[in-house]
Amino acid sequence: MKQFSLEEYLKNPSRQVVTRNGRPVRILCTDRRDKENGFVVVGLLSDDDTVSLWKATGESVLVKGCDLFFAPVKQEGYVNVFDFASGARTDECVYDTFEEAVRFAKKNPDSKYYKATVKIEWEE
Numbered sequence: 001m002k003q004f005s006l007e008e009y010l011k012n013p014s015r016q017v018v019t020r021n022g023r024p025v026r027i028l029c030t031d032r033r034d035k036e037n038g039f040v041v042v043g044l045l046s047d048d049d050t051v052s053l054w055k056a057t058g059e060s061v062l063v064k065g066c067d068l069f070f071a072p073v074k075q076e077g078y079v080n081v082f083d084f085a086s087g088a089r090t091d092e093c094v095y096d097t098f099e100e101a102v103r104f105a106k107k108n109p110d111s112k113y114y115k116a117t118v119k120i121e122w123e124e
Contacts, residue, residue: 002124004058004068006030006041016071019060023047025068037061041068072123079120080105082113094120 004017010030017025029042032053039053039061053061058068077094078101095101101117108114 001069001072004054004070006056008070017043017068018071019045019066020069021065023066074121074123076119076121078117080108080114081116081118082110083115084110084113088115
């Protein structure tokens with residue numbers, strides 16, 4: 001999971017936010033006036049409707065272990081595998097579609113070493 005940042009959240013407010021232990025959070029307000037302590041984020045712990053406060057960094061004010069994080073986003077793509085005398089390796093980039101990856105592999109100067117296109121998945 002990636003640490004919450006108010007600046008990053010405001011760029012994409014539809015991104016899912018969770019606590020350190022994975023509880024979903026619905027952000028209600030990001031401009032609460034709290035000059036003394038800096039708890040500017042107001043949110044609802046969605047699993048039990050508890051309202052809580054956080055700093056712009058995601059630090060929790062009320063509940064230990066409730067710091068904010070961005071929920072992991074599953075990504076997928078395709079890489080080409082080439083088998084050279086020195087060993088197998090993949091392209092340096094990840095392609096959005098299988099067809100795009102294969103098309104590149106066939107145009108590649110090393111296409112005679114092309115073995116397969118493989119789907120990969122990861123979380124960011």
